[in-house]
Amino acid sequence: MVSPDMEATRHSGRVSPPPQGELGLLMAGEHPDPHRILGYHEGVVRARIPSAISVRLVVPGSDPAVMHKEGEGLFVAKLQGQDDPPAYRFEATFADGRTQVIDDPYRLWPTLGELDLHLFGEGRHRRLWEVLGAHWTVHQGLEGTAFAVWAPSARSVRVVGDWNGWDGRVHPMRSLGSSGVWEIFIPGVGPGSRYKFELLGQDRSLLLKADPMAREAEMPPNTASIVATPGAHHWEDGAWMERRSAVGWPGREPMSVYEVHLGSWRRVPEEGGRSLTYDELAEQLPAYVADMGFTHVELMPIAAHPFEGSWGYQVTSYYAPTPRFGDPEGLRRLIDALHAAGIGVLLDWVPAHFPKDEWALARFDGSALYEHADPRQGEHPDWGTLVFNMGRHEVRNFLVASALYWLEEFHFDGLRVDAVASMLYLDYSRPEGAWVPNTFGGRENLDAISLLQELNEVVHSSYPGAVTVAEESTAWPGVSRPVWVGGLGFSFKWNMGWMHDTLRYFSKDSIYRRWHHNDLTFGLLYAFSENFVLPLSHDEVVHGKGSLVSKMPGDDWQKLANLRALFAWMWAHPGKKLLFMGAEFAQWTEWSSSESLPWHLLDDPGHAGVQELVRDLNHQAKMTPALWRQDHSADGFRWIDAADADSNVISFLRLAGPGEQGGGGMLACVANLSPVPRHGYRIGLPSAGEWKEACNTDAVEYGGSGVGNLGKVVAEEVPWHGLEASASLTLPPLGVLWLVRAD
Numbered sequence: 001m002v003s004p005d006m007e008a009t010r011h012s013g014r015v016s017p018p019p020q021g022e023l024g025l026l027m028a029g030e031h032p033d034p035h036r037i038l039g040y041h042e043g044v045v046r047a048r049i050p051s052a053i054s055v056r057l058v059v060p061g062s063d064p065a066v067m068h069k070e071g072e073g074l075f076v077a078k079l080q081g082q083d084d085p086p087a088y089r090f091e092a093t094f095a096d097g098r099t100q101v102i103d104d105p106y107r108l109w110p111t112l113g114e115l116d117l118h119l120f121g122e123g124r125h126r127r128l129w130e131v132l133g134a135h136w137t138v139h140q141g142l143e144g145t146a147f148a149v150w151a152p153s154a155r156s157v158r159v160v161g162d163w164n165g166w167d168g169r170v171h172p173m174r175s176l177g178s179s180g181v182w183e184i185f186i187p188g189v190g191p192g193s194r195y196k197f198e199l200l201g202q203d204r205s206l207l208l209k210a211d212p213m214a215r216e217a218e219m220p221p222n223t224a225s226i227v228a229t230p231g232a233h234h235w236e237d238g239a240w241m242e243r244r245s246a247v248g249w250p251g252r253e254p255m256s257v258y259e260v261h262l263g264s265w266r267r268v269p270e271e272g273g274r275s276l277t278y279d280e281l282a283e284q285l286p287a288y289v290a291d292m293g294f295t296h297v298e299l300m301p302i303a304a305h306p307f308e309g310s311w312g313y314q315v316t317s318y319y320a321p322t323p324r325f326g327d328p329e330g331l332r333r334l335i336d337a338l339h340a341a342g343i344g345v346l347l348d349w350v351p352a353h354f355p356k357d358e359w360a361l362a363r364f365d366g367s368a369l370y371e372h373a374d375p376r377q378g379e380h381p382d383w384g385t386l387v388f389n390m391g392r393h394e395v396r397n398f399l400v401a402s403a404l405y406w407l408e409e410f411h412f413d414g415l416r417v418d419a420v421a422s423m424l425y426l427d428y429s430r431p432e433g434a435w436v437p438n439t440f441g442g443r444e445n446l447d448a449i450s451l452l453q454e455l456n457e458v459v460h461s462s463y464p465g466a467v468t469v470a471e472e473s474t475a476w477p478g479v480s481r482p483v484w485v486g487g488l489g490f491s492f493k494w495n496m497g498w499m500h501d502t503l504r505y506f507s508k509d510s511i512y513r514r515w516h517h518n519d520l521t522f523g524l525l526y527a528f529s530e531n532f533v534l535p536l537s538h539d540e541v542v543h544g545k546g547s548l549v550s551k552m553p554g555d556d557w558q559k560l561a562n563l564r565a566l567f568a569w570m571w572a573h574p575g576k577k578l579l580f581m582g583a584e585f586a587q588w589t590e591w592s593s594s595e596s597l598p599w600h601l602l603d604d605p606g607h608a609g610v611q612e613l614v615r616d617l618n619h620q621a622k623m624t625p626a627l628w629r630q631d632h633s634a635d636g637f638r639w640i641d642a643a644d645a646d647s648n649v650i651s652f653l654r655l656a657g658p659g660e661q662g663g664g665g666m667l668a669c670v671a672n673l674s675p676v677p678r679h680g681y682r683i684g685l686p687s688a689g690e691w692k693e694a695c696n697t698d699a700v701e702y703g704g705s706g707v708g709n710l711g712k713v714v715a716e717e718v719p720w721h722g723l724e725a726s727a728s729l730t731l732p733p734l735g736v737l738w739l740v741r742a743d
Contacts, residue, residue, distance in 0.1 A: 027071060029168060030156045030200060032175040039106030040085035047075045047104065050169040052092040058101070059088045073169065087141075103142055103187035110176060110183050111139055111146035117179040120150075123393030126458065128401035129319050129409075132181070133213030134227045136191050144187035145227050147173065147195070149211060150394055151365035152180025154199045159184060160208075161195030161224075168198040168206075180394070191229040194218060196359070201366020210316065210359055212370075212398065216328060217304035217320040223359045225320075233332040237339035237411060244344075244413060244465035249491060251531055254628045255576040256618050257346065258294040258584075259537055260285070261311060262302065262325055265581055267596035278330030285334070286341035292584065292611075293618025296344040298416055300538065302331070303350070306357060311538070311593055313418060314385060315350050316360040318402040321410075328410075335411050344413040346469065347406055351399045351451075352419040353385040362386055370395055376436050380422065382429045390423075391447035400455050407463050414467035414491070415459070421473045423448040449488065456489030467491035469533060480531040495532040495575055498523040503540065506566050509553040510648055510674045510734075517645035524574075524637065531632045532575040541580060541591045549586040549610075558675060560586055560606050561704060561734035564613050564697040565673060568736035571617040572627065572654060572669035574637050585611040609703030613695075620694055624664035624740060625656035640668065640684050640721050648674035649731065651683050651721075667694070668739040672731035677707045681729050684721030690714055690742040691727065698732030707732035713739065 025031040026038070026048070038046050049055055050073030056064040057077045067075035067090075079086065090102040112131055119125035120132075135146045147159045157173045163186070164170040173182040189195075199207045210217070214225035247253060263275045266284065276284065289297055301312025304320040312322070321331045335345050354370070356362045361370045371386040372378030378387050389395050406412045422428045427435040427443045438446050456468050470479050470488065473496040481487025505519035541547050552562035563586055571577060582597045585607045589598065601607040621627045630636025640651035649672050656665035668685060672678055685691065693711050698704030713727040720726030731737065 034172040035106050035174045043079050045077050047090050049092045051094055053095055054093045056091040058091050059086050105186045108140050108185050111185050123397040125397055129405045133211055139185045142187040145189040146185045148183045149197050150181050151199055153367035154365040156200045157182040158198040160198050162193050163189050191227050193227045194224040196224055199365050214317055214320050217317045219323045220306045233329050237336050240339040247465050251632055252629050254622045256294045257296040257298050257578040258289050259298045259580045261300045264593050278326040278334045282334040282337035286337045289343050290341040292615050296346055298346040301348045301350055313350055314355040319405055346414045346416050347412045349415040350418045352423045353380045353387050355385050390451045396451055407466055416469040418471055420470040424476055452488050453483045457483050492533045493530045494535045498534055507551045513648045514645045521642045527574050528634045533578050534570055534575040535578040538580045546590050547587050548583045565734050565736045568697045569671055574631050584614040606703040613702045624667055626654040626665055626667040629656045671736045675733045677733050678731040681731050682726050684723030685715040685725045686723055688715045688717045688725040691739040692742045694740045695738035698735035
């Protein structure tokens, strides 16, 4: 059998001469409506079966009739006295002696309705995946697959696949008018069948493309689409989904996100280091994440992508999960298992750009369909990719429906939208003269702004409790503010400024930190201007940047101590938390997507101690409303002392709200980021009495030296730092203390 990739090679660049007449158009594969000639018309049945040497027409209740050959692979017969097309079939005989009974797809009505086409043309079809692509169904009493694809500039479109020998002559599709959609229902084609679309461009070049709306894709390096098996998964997360909807926006809930690359989280060394399957991950990942106390996992992109080295950020199938770890049902079982463990699941989603692979979206119908024609708008200079034309209704619909698809069909709890900054600015990474201003002469991408606002409004109205998170690295105002006040409407925004400043500070030797004290304090000037997530993501441990622990100064003990201090500082700081896998046990080496995390490091007490700290930070934070109830309000934060740069000491309060002091309603964070302990260090506290040492990053069980306050301090009615009481503390070296009221 001819493979789709061999077919692509055979057809590459083929240009046909112009045909003559309607029959000539049909025989040349250029007729926009082959159903008008093939099938049943006014008592005549015509069939195109290119490889057949003879064909008989089989009508129920009648003897088979021999069909006359009208041209190469074209057969015709008359049906007398038939007003409506009967349920006839063809019996074709081939040169090798085999026979095949064929239901005629050209006697059937379209599977798309006018409302579907109208909504798509307006860019408002919210369930686009249910009408475009390939769908195994029953149509006019026949079981088969309905194919539909948007290709408005194509002269003709054919569907080719396993069932027709990848021969484009067999199943030409019909154009559904000005919609630009081409359609055909083929009886007998079932789930698991590989297929592509063969398109004839306006210049008569022949293209072979994967289905943009495919819900299953072939394992790379193969590139065919696959007719999806209808989902049979019985969801068991009803209670989770009901609670999510009741909570609504989770900004006043604890949120600690564990970022995961499924292919390298844990591998199977006994089997050549292969990645875990979705089902194996379902057995291991939820238990680990729950034990570690994270509230969510964020999956790096799992939409199908051919180049593994892109980590999923160069997507070719916006509706198909990658087959590297199993089928879509396996992904559903993984998400169900995470929900059963009380873990929310976020998905990295990439609407900013797509790769130039010739078999995918690029110049899909021979024209710049999904991308801009002008390279100043349509090509991304940093990544060698193409930029979506977000001003085109159908392209907007394609993207918004993709976001809804993952939330609806896979029960994801939210989307982290990649590279938002590159979408917002027309001059992003472009020199003078290499970009096109908007209609007002500005650099803002008005189409992208409108798309993101539409996306967020639709997601939040359709899926209460689902979140959207923007990876946005500039000072664009109102990213996480509602659309109705002029914002983009995201639930949260990554705080890239906090990340850069904090890592710059912690990478400095302590002797120089006094000159960089502002790196830790500056972020509080804007900490409440957005609903921030504090990210220590995969981007900080790749491309020669080294791992988090390797960025820390000093010997190995100091590196681990600094990392522990960084984590406790981060968990106490206003904002939701995100940590990339491997950092929780201080992976020494830079992350590699082709290798497993170095779990053997946990045999070392120092690394096991870091993991134990992260576990305790997560669990303690859940019990401490001061650390999350007012994450995005200035009322939830107060400096104790932000000015002791010479000692490398900094302290602040987190507050749950008025009247809440005990029970985790108030927390004091004190950081000594110098390598020497400090005895008798007095800090102000809001009230006298006993304060529990809820966290000490220098504790022996974390791999520290054990310097501290024996688990508690007693605050006296001695005003200090503008507060009513104060306590004399022992501050551990390169350590962070959390103090909470004991009552």
